[in-house]
Amino acid sequence: MAGPLAHLKVLDLSRILAGPWAGQVLADFGAEVIKVERPGTGDDTRHWGPPYLKDSSGQDTAEAAYYLSANRGKKSITVDITRPEGQQLILELAKHCDVVLENYKVGGLKKYGLDYASVKAVNPGIIYCSITGFGQTGPYANRAGYDAMIQGMGGLMSLTGVPEGEPGAGPQKVGVAVADLMTGMYAVSGVLAAVIHRDRTGEGQQLDLALLDTQVAWLANQAQNYLTSGVSPQRQGTAHPNIVPxxxxxxxxxxxxxxxxxxxxxxxxxxxxxxxxxxxxxxxxxxxxxxxxxxxxxxxxxxxxxxxxxxxxxxxxxxxxxxxxxxxxxxxVFADPQVQARGMVVEQPHPTAGRVKTVRNPLEFSASPLAYDQPPPVLGEHTGEVLRSTLKLSEDEVKALNARGVI
Structure with a gap:
């Protein structure tokens, strides 16, 4: 295996974008990332299209472009975690993993016996990264959180858009889900810090990461402008608050x-x-x-x-x-000679489309180069492989679980 994290195994229970983005970065860095999905439907973003990836005949596949953007390098398994047998499979997999990523609502996995306390009981060294809209504590802890609303609540939309008094004035959402993406990036750095801590002390831990906290944190100089002056910065279009022109x-x-x-x-x-x-x-x-x-x-x-x-x-x-x-x-952008020279587009073989293009990770490692061997997986593509190789289940046992609808 290639990449600096080839020694790590990640159990990815997350969906949509923030958690999957973190999982994809860890996979790019070489970690084995096992993506757990619902049988039959999978990650919601598989269906967030059009556009969809097309097969060799030009017909749409089941893979939406949105899903493809955040799931490269992973192994997809389907497990019904609402069933006791499915919960036991996840706990058994967690015994063999270094990291769990999850973005269920606060307490959402406890009823399935897959919360931090339950996973820690079978793997004390686990690093359990919980991503929610508002964190594990506070008056909003039980609320659902999505990127667009967090951009508004967290102040970004008050800073983005045409200035007041000009044609087209008003708040604007950023064109990509930056609160989700930044939360995913903070999750990666938090996981790596926790891995270092565990390697020094043997102690695992839970990471509590919130979209709102992240959005507030990366207001950066604009937040500091307010904290220093007591004056809320205003929208300035494309202009910079502290530099002219x-x-x-x-x-x-x-x-x-x-x-x-x-x-x-x-x-x-x-x-x-x-x-x-x-x-x-x-x-x-x-x-x-x-x-x-x-x-x-x-x-x-x-x-x-x-x-x-x-x-x-x-x-x-x-x-x-x-x-x-x-x-x-x-x-x-993708025709720019600098972007092309840097190889920012990765093309990989795909089981249903033949080939798939994704945007490569921007990091280059001189001593442990990254390899892009695994495209975004089709739903359940690796279920049997993972259960046989990691849990040592027999082919008959895997078939029996499938027949009972557990996987």
């Missing part, structure tokens, strides 16, 4: 992103833009001054950038090391 600006044929990060870059931008008087004006000489003069300065910059097409600006500014970039749609 750092936003989308108009060209003669569209828009591009201008990201001036320091005073030297601003001087270089002004030289390219023909804004010599602006460059020497004390009112704009420092970033602090430019932030204070935002309303006056930005129209001057936009008037200059409208005179040339975006490609001209990107070429000229890049030549003098002023950060800038196009605003690409996804077709342009």
């Amino acid at each position: 750092y936003q989308a600006v108009p060209a003669s044929d569209g828009y591009f992103m201008l990201a001036v990060g320091n005073d030297a870059q601003f001087q270089k931008f002004c030289a390219v833009a023909g804004l010599d008087t602006v460059a020497v004006d004390p009112a704009y000489a420092t970033n602090n001054a430019r932030v204070m003069a935002r309303q006056k300065l930005v129209p001057v910059i936009e008037a200059a950038t409208r005179k040339k097409p975006a490609a001209w600006w990107l070429e000229q500014l890049s030549a003098v090391h002023v950060p800038c970039g196009p605003i690409n749609d996804l077709e342009q």
Whole structure:
């Protein structure tokens, strides 16, 4: 096996995105990830389409693109955890695992005897990562939580969108489920920290991770702006609250992103833009001054950038090391020579579609390179394999469980 986590085994009881995203990252890093799904239906996101993966004849398969995005590298088994035999199978699997991922409602697995206390009883060293909308404690603990509502509750939508008073003003949701994705990433780092702790002490533990906590935590500089000033930051479109100019600006044929990060870059931008008087004006000489003069300065910059097409600006500014970039749609993203040179698309054989493309993990390891040997699995693809190899069940025992509807 390849990857730095090839020694770890993960039991993934999660569905939708935050938990599965964490499981996929761990699988990318080499862990054996066993994804437990409901017989017959599986993870909800298998059906969150269109679009669906197509087979060689161009017909839709049962795999929605949404599901494919978060389940690469895993082994899928189907187990009915509402039945005592299914619960026993999960506990037996947990004995052989290092990590359990779950995102059931608080207390949701206790009635099945699969809560942390029950799993710890059979595997004291288990790292049991619980992901919920609001955490295991607090007045909202029993509420369900989904990404879009968390983006609103956690303040992100108050910072995202067109500023008040301008056409199209109002809160906007980010175009991908960032609260879920960031929670998944925090889950990965938490699991790895807990693995290190267990390796030093022999002690397992439960991780309590909430979508709302995560969203609040990664407000980052915007949260700190509020805590420092007592003033809630407002929506500023593509602009940055602490740096000017750092936003989308108009060209003669569209828009591009201008990201001036320091005073030297601003001087270089002004030289390219023909804004010599602006460059020497004390009112704009420092970033602090430019932030204070935002309303006056930005129209001057936009008037200059409208005179040339975006490609001209990107070429000229890049030549003098002023950060800038196009605003690409996804077709342009995946056609970009840098994205292609970095091999950001992984193509793998797939049992029903022939081939499937996914986006590779962005990390590269020099000593333990990642291998993408397992595509997102079809439902129950590995049930028999896992039960035979991990639990040492016989073929007849697996068939009997299947006949009784347990798997």
